[in-house]
Amino acid sequence: MSRAEKKTDDDIPARISEFVRADHQATTRTLSYEEYLRLAAADPWRHLRTSYQYIRDAILSYGSGAVRDMGRTFQSYSLFNDPFFGGQKRVVGQIRAIAALFKHIDACAKQEEDESIYILVGPPGTGKSRIFTLLEKGLEEYSRTDEGAQYTVNWLFRERFEDEPQAGGMGFQHLKDLNRETGSYAHLPEEEIFSRVECQVRDHPLSLVPRRIRREILHRLVDNRREALRRDPTDAARTELARLDAFAVPHKLIEAEPCRNCQNIRDRLLDLYKGDWTKVVKHLQIVRWHSSLEQGRGVAEVDPGVNVETEASAASIDESKAILSGLLRGLRLYNFHGKPVSANRGLINYQDIFNKSHQQLQHLLAAVEEKTVTFGDVTMKVDYAIFGSTNLPEDRLLEEDALTEGLRDRIEKIPVPYLLNHLEEAEIYEPNIREIRKTQHVSPHTVRTGALFAVLSRLRVPGLADWFTAERRRIQQFEHDKARFEARKTLLLRQEEAIKRMTLLHKAKLYAGEIGWIGHDRREVFTDSFMAAIRDEHRGDEGTSGNSPRWFKRILGRLSMDENNRCINAFQVYAQIAEASGDEAQALLDMVQEEYSSKVLKEVEAAMFEVSEADILKRVEGYLEHAKAYVRKEKVQEPFRKDLVDPDEFLSREEEFLEIPVAARSEHRVAVVQKFGKVAMASGARPDPRVAVPDLIDRYRDRLNRIRHGAFNFQAFLLALDRLDLSDQDLFTDLLPPPGTTVADRAVAEVARVINSMRRGSALVGDPKAGYCNDCARKVIKYVLTNPKTRAGFFPG
Ligand SMILES: [Zn+2]
Ligand SMILES: [Zn+2]
Numbered sequence: 042m043s044r045a046e047k048k049t050d051d052d053i054p055a056r057i058s059e060f061v062r063a064d065h066q067a068t069t070r071t072l073s074y075e076e077y078l079r080l081a082a083a084d085p086w087r088h089l090r091t092s093y094q095y096i097r098d099a100i101l102s103y104g105s106g107a108v109r110d111m112g113r114t115f116q117s118y119s120l121f122n123d124p125f126f127g128g129q130k131r132v133v134g135q136i137r138a139i140a141a142l143f144k145h146i147d148a149c150a151k152q153e154e155d156e157s158i159y160i161l162v163g164p165p166g167t168g169k170s171r172i173f174t175l176l177e178k179g180l181e182e183y184s185r186t187d188e189g190a191q192y193t194v195n196w197l198f199r200e201r202f203e204d205e206p207q208a209g210g211m212g213f214q215h216l217k218d219l220n221r222e223t224g225s226y227a228h229l230p231e232e233e234i235f236s237r238v239e240c241q242v243r244d245h246p247l248s249l250v251p252r253r254i255r256r257e258i259l260h261r262l263v264d265n266r267r268e269a270l271r272r273d274p275t276d277a278a279r280t281e282l283a284r285l286d287a288f289a290v291p292h293k294l295i296e297a298e299p300c301r302n303c304q305n306i307r308d309r310l311l312d313l314y315k316g317d318w319t320k321v322v323k324h325l326q327i328v329r330w331h332s333s334l335e336q337g338r339g340v341a342e343v344d345p346g347v348n349v350e351t352e353a354s355a356a357s358i359d360e361s362k363a364i365l366s367g368l369l370r371g372l373r374l375y376n377f378h379g380k381p382v383s384a385n386r387g388l389i390n391y392q393d394i395f396n397k398s399h400q401q402l403q404h405l406l407a408a409v410e411e412k413t414v415t416f417g418d419v420t421m422k423v424d425y426a427i428f429g430s431t432n433l434p435e436d437r438l439l440e441e442d443a444l445t446e447g448l449r450d451r452i453e454k455i456p457v458p459y460l461l462n463h464l465e466e467a468e469i470y471e472p473n474i475r476e477i478r479k480t481q482h483v484s485p486h487t488v489r490t491g492a493l494f495a496v497l498s499r500l501r502v503p504g505l506a507d508w509f510t511a512e513r514r515r516i517q518q519f520e521h522d523k524a525r526f527e528a529r530k531t532l533l534l535r536q537e538e539a540i541k542r543m544t545l546l547h548k549a550k551l552y553a554g555e556i557g558w559i560g561h562d563r564r565e566v567f568t569d570s571f572m573a574a575i576r577d578e579h580r581g582d583e584g585t586s587g588n589s590p591r592w593f594k595r596i597l598g599r600l601s602m603d604e605n606n607r608c609i610n611a612f613q614v615y616a617q618i619a620e621a622s623g624d625e626a627q628a629l630l631d632m633v634q635e636e637y638s639s640k641v642l643k644e645v646e647a648a649m650f651e652v653s654e655a656d657i658l659k660r661v662e663g664y665l666e667h668a669k670a671y672v673r674k675e676k677v678q679e680p681f682r683k684d685l686v687d688p689d690e691f692l693s694r695e696e697e698f699l700e701i702p703v704a705a706r707s708e709h710r711v712a713v714v715q716k717f718g719k720v721a722m723a724s725g726a727r728p729d730p731r732v733a734v735p736d737l738i739d740r741y742r743d744r745l746n747r748i749r750h751g752a753f754n755f756q757a758f759l760l761a762l763d764r765l766d767l768s769d770q771d772l773f774t775d776l777l778p779p780p781g782t783t784v785a786d787r788a789v790a791e792v793a794r795v796i797n798s799m800r801r802g803s804a805l806v807g808d809p810k811a812g813y814c815n816d817c818a819r820k821v822i823k824y825v826l827t828n829p830k831t832r833a834g835f836f837p838g
Contacts, residue, residue: 068185070192070329073225074322077192077246085262086284087188089247091291092386092424093149093156095191099183100143100176108136111552112572115140120179121172129472130175132168134465138457139172145453146426153292156409158448160394161430163457166590169430172457173390176428177332177340180387184332184339191339191386193243194299195326196306197226198236227326237326240303241377242385242421243338246327248297249307259290293412298422301353302374309369332387339387341380341425345396351379351404353416377421381414384425394429399445406448430457434585458584459499464553466492469590470597477601477609484610484817486640490633491593491614496549497629499587501579503548505540508574509533535566540575546632551575596621608816611637612824638831645825648798649753652745660695660741661730665717667691668710699740713737754788755826761788762823795822 072080081088090098103120115136123131132139142159149156161169183189226234250258263285270282298304307321314320332339343349353375380389391397405427407413414423460466467488474483512533519526543551547558551572559567596617600609615637619630667688670677676685696706713734720733731738799818813821825831 064185067187068190068329068331070190071227072192072327073227074246074249074325074327075225076227077327081247082262082265085259085266086281086288087190088192089259089262089288089290089294091150091153091293092388092426093146093153094291095189095386096176096180096388096426097143097146097150099180099189100146102183102186102188103179110136110554111576112569113576116143118143121175123175125175125178125182130171132171132175133468134460134462135168135172135457138163138455141455142172145455149426156426157451157453158405158409158427158429159453159455160428161457162454163432164434164459164585164589165432167457167459169457170392173342173428173430176388177334177342177390180332180340181334184330191243191330191332192246192327193330193386194240194246194249194303195328196238196240196303196324197229197234197326198238198324199226199229199233200235225323225325227323238302238306238374240300242300242382242423243330244299244303245294245297245386245424246325247294248299249303249322249325252296252298256290256295259295263288263290293424296412296422297424300377300421301419305372305374306369309372313369337383339383339385341383341387341389343380343389343391345393347380349380349397349401349404351377351381351414351416353377353419375416375419377416377419379414379416381408381416381423381425385423386425388426388428391427391429393431395431395433402448403445406445406451409451410447456581456584459495459587459589461496461499461549461584462553463489463493463496463549464555466496466590470593473594473597477597480604481601481606482608482814482817484608484821485644485813486611486637487609487614489640490611490637491596491618493549493636494618494626494629494633495588495590495593496552497545497632498626499584500545500548500552501583502545503540503543503575503578505574505578508578509537532566532568535563536568536571539563539566544632545629546636548575549632608814610817610820612820638825638828641821642825642831644799645795645822648795648822650746650749651798652742652749657738657741657745658730661734661737664692664695664737665713665730665734667695668714671710672714699744754784757784757788758791759823759826761785761792762819762826765789765792765819 100118100120103118103124105116105118108115108117117136118139121132121135121139122128138161142161145157145159161172163169184191247255247259267282267285270278270285299307306324310321310324311318330338334340334342355373355375383389394402404414407415408423408425409427412422412424413420415421460469470488470492474488477483516526516529516533519529550556550558551567556564556567596614597609600606600613600617606613615630615634618626618633622630667677670688671692675688677688677691679686679691692710693706696709701709717728717730717733720728796813796815796818799813799822800815801812
């Protein structure tokens with residue numbers, strides 16, 4: 042074993058203990074009540090938050106940005122891109138659903154009375170559960186940061202009460218030694234604690250402040266801090282002040298009641314100490330707590346099968362409690378049971394919420410309206426956000442009379458439909474494709490083909506009749522302003538024309554932000570309001586029906602099952618869809634094929650007739666050099682020639698090739714040299730001809746392209762394509778075969794070159810596995826060359 046290896050091995054335990062210590066130090070804190078009050082006073086905004094404010098801040102802590110979609114701007118939140126598992130669990134698309142969810146959370150953070158039950162409504166497989174998984178994980182991680190620190194209370198008891206006569210002078214003296222100003226037990230060594238009662242629902246430490254004085258105390262915390270910040274000229278202070286100025290002391294915290302146990306202990310201690318509050322709070326230990334779904338703290342999930350009953354039972358009397366019960370004789374302590382215990386100060390998420398009966402959901406009404414939950418005979422104040430999800434379609438939801446009207450009024454539905462952007466839809470299948478690629482090849486456009494069909498099946502034909510009527514009425518107001526009115530009217534007419542010509546395929550591409558199909562002269566017709574109207578027309582309908590992502594996953598699964606199928610391609614997907622769908626799907630399939638054809642046509646064309654950039658540049662450089670000599674009336678040295686020669690000979694040959702008329706040639710040479718010189722002067726260096734003389738570059742490319750087309754021997758190529766043995770992979774990854782002399786030999790070399798180019802071309806995309814293999818490259822080339830439609834596109838005219 043080498044030294045380096047040994048060191049690494051030795052480092053593992055050290056690395057673990059170092060991490061654990063740092064994490065523990067950063068996330069553990071024990072405070073006396075006074076210390077906590079000072080902490081809260083220094084940062085009231087952080088410590089006085091409600092559950093909704095906390096959830097909102099947690100989401101924002103991961104960052105946000107703006108996204109444009111169909112004429113509108115949405116906020117997007119990085120949390121839902123999954124910063125935890127490298128993006129593997131990110132929510133694909135659903136930007137509207139997430140924006141709506143955040144808007145609700147933000148509204149509740151600002152206005153507590155707006156609180157509702159937020160239910161994500163959509164068909165299976167649309168990412169509803171991922172949204173919650175990431176939200177829950179986000180809370181857990183946020184609670185481990187400085188900004189997300191949350192605190193709750195423990196009650197500590199020593200063997201005797203200091204006021205009891207038995208405690209004597211000694212005990213009191215001893216206590217004073219440990220005293221942190223107040224004689225708090227919070228920092229007592231563990232062996233001096235005889236009993237500890239932890240608050241099961243993680244009460245907010247400030248909820249222990251007597252309610253009648255709490256409003257005043259909380260406001261003073263905020264006001265004092267505000268004043269301190271006003272005296273502080275730093276930018277940080279100004280930022281915090283702005284935040285604090287926008288902050289209202291939450292009503293919930295003013296009205297909060299500690300749980301029944303904490304109330305009982307507090308009241309009993311107040312009696313024992315004859316109303317001396319300072320003595321009561323020395324029993325309080327304020328500790329940091331972390332949200333955890335697993336441990337049922339601040340996050341609760343209710344699966345369809347889970348019981349939502351709550352109850353309270355008498356606490357079992359363990360030894361420490363026995364001592365406690367001796368000290369606080371007759372005090373009743375409870376054990377609270379049920380999901381709200383876990384949810385308090387965080388969130389609860391009801392999966393498949395309408396799976397529960399009316400009675401089982403009725404408790405939600407009190408939770409959302411009164412912010413109370415009843416445990417057996419004990420009613421408790423709670424603070425948590427209530428979320429849910431359902432797969433039920435909208436019309437079925439309305440029929441659900443399981444809900445009382447009160448509850449129904451408190452429910453906000455957030456649609457989470459199937460995706461309508463086929464590029465995003467294709468992303469959903471990435472994990473499946475990665476899996477298939479371990480054993481089989483997946484040809485380019487295979488996933489897109491399925492994704493596009495799935496999205497098309499969810500879309501409705503655009504019409505916009507109502508919108509046009511409303512717009513025509515709206516532009517009447519400009520009638521006095523003739524120019525403006527006419528401009529609007531013309532625009533509207535062009536928009537009506539655009540809608541008439543818009544196929545479902547166009548619409549699908551528009552939804553994906555692909556506007557290549559819109560002519561440049563028609564782009565301005567697609568205004569933001571027009572796009573938004575197109576998107577809104579069938580809102581609530583588009584994405585609720587059609588093919589689900591699971592449907593296409595099944596097709597992919599079927600294709601990958603066949604072990605003899607070494608390369609899964611778009612033709613197979615097409616055949617599978619055609620077989621599985623009825624006749625009514627044919628129109629959609631035609632669109633999918635149309636899209637596929639136009640994509641591969643371009644690829645094959647580029648591979649067959651591509652003219653390398655280097656070839657073009659070489660010729661452009663030659664032209665430039667000779668033109669310069671021509672303008673300066675100099676001669677040039679040609680290779681293989683002894684004497685200097687007139688550049689005119691070379692230039693005329695090139696201009697012949699470029700099809701520049703004889704009369705225009707001299708002017709062309711001067712213009713090119715001047716243009717090049719101007720750019721060189723401006724940049725102070727020899728410029729790239731691609732920047733300086735792009736017209737000349739284009740001219741050469743166009744000519745070279747046309748020459749290649751003209752020299753193409755269609756029959757020989759097809760024959761060679763069929764006959765070539767493609768099992769010899771090296772043939773295609775290494776050098777080209779030497780050019781033969783016969784037509785057939787040349788065609789073989791040509792096929793090899795084209796297939797190579799297809800493989801290379803797609804490898805440029807980044808992922809080499811995303812490209813073509815020999816097998817699918819051949820299939821695609823053959824398709825393009827023999828399919829009447831693509832062939833027509835290939836050899837126009
Ligand atoms: Zn409590
Ligand atoms: Zn392949």
